[in-house]
Amino acid sequence: MxxxxxxxxxxxxxxxxxxxxxxxxxxxxxxxxxxxxxxxxRQQVExxxxxxxxxxxxxxxxxxxxxxxxxxxLDSIRRNTYPKVEVIVVNDGSKDNTAEVVHNYIAKQKxxxxxxxxxxxxRSGRLYRKYTREAAPMLNIKLVSQTNQGKGAAxxxxxxxYVHGELMMSLDADSLLDRYAIERAVRHFDDPDIIGIAANVxxxxxxxxxxxxxxxxxxxxxxxxxxxxxxxxxxxxxxxASTYRTNIVKAAGLYDTDTQTEDIGLSMKLIAHxxxxxxxxxxxxxxxxxxxxxxxxxxxxxxxxxxKLGCLQNLFKYRALFLNxxxxxxxxxxxxxxxxxxxxxxxLLMAGPxxxxxIVYLSISRHTPxxxxxxxxxxxxxxxxxxxxxxxxxxxxxxxxxxxxxxxxLLFYAMDLVQLAAVYRCIRxxxxxxxxxxxxxxxxxxxxxxxxxx
Numbered sequence: 001m002x003x004x005x006x007x008x009x010x011x012x013x014x015x016x017x018x019x020x021x022x023x024x025x026x027x028x029x030x031x032x033x034x035x036x037x038x039x040x041x042r043q044q045v046e047x048x049x050x051x052x053x054x055x056x057x058x059x060x061x062x063x064x065x066x067x068x069x070x071x072x073x074l075d076s077i078r079r080n081t082y083p084k085v086e087v088i089v090v091n092d093g094s095k096d097n098t099a100e101v102v103h104n105y106i107a108k109q110k111x112x113x114x115x116x117x118x119x120x121x122x123r124s125g126r127l128y129r130k131y132t133r134e135a136a137p138m139l140n141i142k143l144v145s146q147t148n149q150g151k152g153a154a155x156x157x158x159x160x161x162y163v164h165g166e167l168m169m170s171l172d173a174d175s176l177l178d179r180y181a182i183e184r185a186v187r188h189f190d191d192p193d194i195i196g197i198a199a200n201v202x203x204x205x206x207x208x209x210x211x212x213x214x215x216x217x218x219x220x221x222x223x224x225x226x227x228x229x230x231x232x233x234x235x236x237x238x239x240x241a242s243t244y245r246t247n248i249v250k251a252a253g254l255y256d257t258d259t260q261t262e263d264i265g266l267s268m269k270l271i272a273h274x275x276x277x278x279x280x281x282x283x284x285x286x287x288x289x290x291x292x293x294x295x296x297x298x299x300x301x302x303x304x305x306x307x308k309l310g311c312l313q314n315l316f317k318y319r320a321l322f323l324n325x326x327x328x329x330x331x332x333x334x335x336x337x338x339x340x341x342x343x344x345x346x347x348l349l350m351a352g353p354x355x356x357x358x359i360v361y362l363s364i365s366r367h368t369p370x371x372x373x374x375x376x377x378x379x380x381x382x383x384x385x386x387x388x389x390x391x392x393x394x395x396x397x398x399x400x401x402x403x404x405x406x407x408x409x410l411l412f413y414a415m416d417l418v419q420l421a422a423v424y425r426c427i428r429x430x431x432x433x434x435x436x437x438x439x440x441x442x443x444x445x446x447x448x449x450x451x452x453x454x
Contacts, residue, residue, distance in 0.1 A: 012348055012355060020382055026227025031389060033230075034285065056084045057186055058165030058246070062154035064092045066173035067101045069292075073173050074105055078139050082182035086165060087141045088158040089173075093148030098173075102143045109138050151239075152255040152262035159246065159254055169243040170263070171289070176204070177241060178288035185243045185287045195248045195274055196267060197284040198225060198234070199241035200392075204290040210300065212404055213411045214293035216383065223386050225283035232331045233338035234281055235271050235321075236311075239263035241289035248274065259317065260439055261310025268318045275329035288392055301418055308422035312433045315342060346423055352416055376409050383408055 059077060063070050070089065077087060091099040146157055155170060167189060171177065181199065188197050200222055203215040228234040242263060249255075249266070252273040256265040267281055294300045315322075322343075324335040363371045383405040387398050431437035 012351070015344075015348070017378075020378070023224045023227050024382070024385060026230050027223050028389070030226035030230055030285070031391075054082070054084050055166040055186060055189070056086060056164060057082065057167040057169060057182060057243070058158075058163040059085060059087045059169045059171055059182075060155055060158040060163070061087060061089045061171050061173050062092055062151045062158075063089055063094065063098050063102070063173040064148065064151070064154075065094045065096045065098060067094075067096045067098045069174040070098060070102055071105055073171060073175060074102075074139065074141065076176040077171075077182070079179050080177055080182045081180055082186060085139065085182060086163075087139055088162045089141060089143050090154040090158050091143065091145045092151065092154040093146060099143065099145055102141075106141050106143060109141075150257060150262075152257035152265075155262065156254040156257070159249060163246055165246060167243055168246045168249065169241060170239050172240050172291060175201075175240045175289050175291040178290075181241060181287050181289055185241070185284060188243075188282070188284050188287070189245065193279055194282060195270060195279045196237060196242065196244040196281040197287065198237040198267075198281070199243070199287040199289045200283075200285045201238060201240045202288065202290050202392075203293045205292065209411060210295075210297065211293055212408070213415055214300075216401075216405065216408050216411075217415060219390070220383065220386050222283070222285075223390075226285065228338065229282040231333045231338075232276055232280055233333040234283060235268055235276075235334060235338065236264050237267035237281060240291050241287060242267075243284075243287070244270070256317075258435065258439065259310050259313040260306045261314065264311055265314045265317070268314050268321070271330075271334070272318050272321060275326075276334055277327070277329055277331050285391065301421060304418050305422040305425050308419065309426050309429070309432060309439070311342075312346075312426055313435070313439070315339070316434055349416065349420055350423055352420060356413070379409050379412065380406055 061070065061073055074087065074089075077085065089102050091102065142162060144158060144162060146154065159168060167186060169182070169185065185197060185199070188194055201218060203211065203218050205211065225234060239262070244266075248270060252266075252269050255262045256269060259265045271281065294303050321330065321335055322339050324330050359371055359375070363369050384402055387393065387401050387405060390398070393401070426433055429437075432439050
């Protein structure tokens with residue numbers, strides 16, 4: 001038994017180190033290519049300013065019980081620099097006054113929107129929130145109400161009946177867009193081969209351990225997408241500020257509504273429909289959006305189970321991509337590496353407690369704490385390597401996150417336990433994973449803190 005655990009441990013460690021190496025090298029190559037692309041674009045504008053027409057982009061905001069979040073989301077759209085925008089808010093049978101809040105927002109749009117930031121009083125030294133008024137254009141907003149059918153159905157209703165844009169963006173009603181996010185998202189579609197992009201999603205607000213865990217997790221996870229973009233193996237696109245060509249989404253048959261994660265379902269559906277060799281989905285690091293993390297550990301367990309169930313459902317649903325031999329349509333990096341690794345990672349996650357126990361046993365029995373210390377140093381260095389090259393953190397924020405990062409090792413194990421609980425729950429509900437039992441399509445968003453990005 002010890003030999004089996006030792007082999008599994010060696011295999012898992014080698015695999016993890018290879019992945020870390022891929023992520024580090026891939027992310028840096030991505031950064032270099034992006035720097036060169038932006039430099040070339042600036043030079044082109046200086047030589048010959050572009051006058052090509054700007055496409056209309058339709059931003060769909062599905063909302064269920066989002067009276068607190070939706071005004072902030074609409075304000076963030078209004079602050080954006082891109083002029084040709086239409087917004088469709090789909091009220092999915094909310095039980096609160098979401099529809100009334102949106103209706104009043106439309107009716108009372110003014111030239112200015114309210115923003116806020118945290119400042120410190122020079123006299124008392126206390127922190128307080130300062131509100132300011134910023135100039136913003138009037139938005140073309142349409143409110144659509146429907147019975148509670150779920151997020152996927154809300155998005156489909158908007159796309160099928162109300163969207164007019166050549167491009168469409170899905171934006172959760174608890175999320176905020178960076179000022180230049182829409183303009184940069186549209187710019188990516190200058191490449192005719194791109195059919196969809198994933199945004200750079202950040203968790204905003206809070207300095208408690210739960211908020212920090214989610215913030216670091218998002219930063220590390222999204223940096224790995226740079227490698228997946230370079231290798232043309234990306235297939236997971238989250239729902240926050242994801243942007244697609246509208247005609248491609250319609251041709252593929254819109255969002256699936258029979259899984260728990262309609263966003264992952266759409267990106268996999270488009271890849272299955274269009275392939276990824278000649279068309280592609282990529283990560284857009286310069287399209288920044290902020291979202292609220294969950295506020296309680298109970299909500300975290302619930303959220304991660306929904307994500308895990310939805311991911312496994314979509315892997316099962318589009319299992320034909322696994323080791324698919326159609327090289328004219330798909331890259332081997334997707335079918336032979338990325339998708340099999342997504343499955344293998346779940347198996348390694350399940351073996352995690354046994355491997356961790358074996359590591360602790362080896363460290364104690366052989367008096368070699370360097371085994372655990374080596375793992376801590378490796379993960380901490382990788383965390384630092386994620387923080388310091390980040391394009392959107394100030395030096396002050398990087399220093400603060402670096403000090404926090406030295407304590408994140410054990411918290412990452414805590415997140416593994418949350419993920420492990422989600423996997424075991426999915427195994428228990430395997431009939432939902434394999435569609436032998438229906439999955440509830442309606443949604444219950446977690447409690448909101450009403451956080452404003454800072």
